[in-house]
Amino acid sequence: MFNCDGCGYCCENLLRNDAMRDMHSGDGVCHFFNKVSRKCNIYESRPLICRVDDYYRLRMVGRMSMTEYYQINIDCCDMLKKTNEER
Numbered sequence: 187m188f189n190c191d192g193c194g195y196c197c198e199n200l201l202r203n204d205a206m207r208d209m210h211s212g213d214g215v216c217h218f219f220n221k222v223s224r225k226c227n228i229y230e231s232r233p234l235i236c237r238v239d240d241y242y243r244l245r246m247v248g249r250m251s252m253t254e255y256y257q258i259n260i261d262c263c264d265m266l267k268k269t270n271e272e273r
Contacts, residue, residue, distance in 0.1 A: 192224070
């Protein structure tokens with residue numbers, strides 16, 4: 187399983203991902219992200235694109251290894267965390 191630390195930065199930066207542009211109101215923050223708790227309000231029923239492991243199994247198998255896919259996600263996480271720290 188993908189080891190997400192639940193920081194929420196991916197949920198606050200949807201403008202960086204074309205596949206998620208319809209999940210925010212123009213500010214880049216997901217409609218379902220609770221800024222106070224920093225958690226997803228619909229976690230158990232969140233969209234496929236928000237579920238790293240399920241997305242890999244349903245869309246990425248055969249395109250790349252799970253290790254490669256996880257590394258891409260880790261790199262994105264690290265970039266978002268670094269960007270947030272610089273603010």
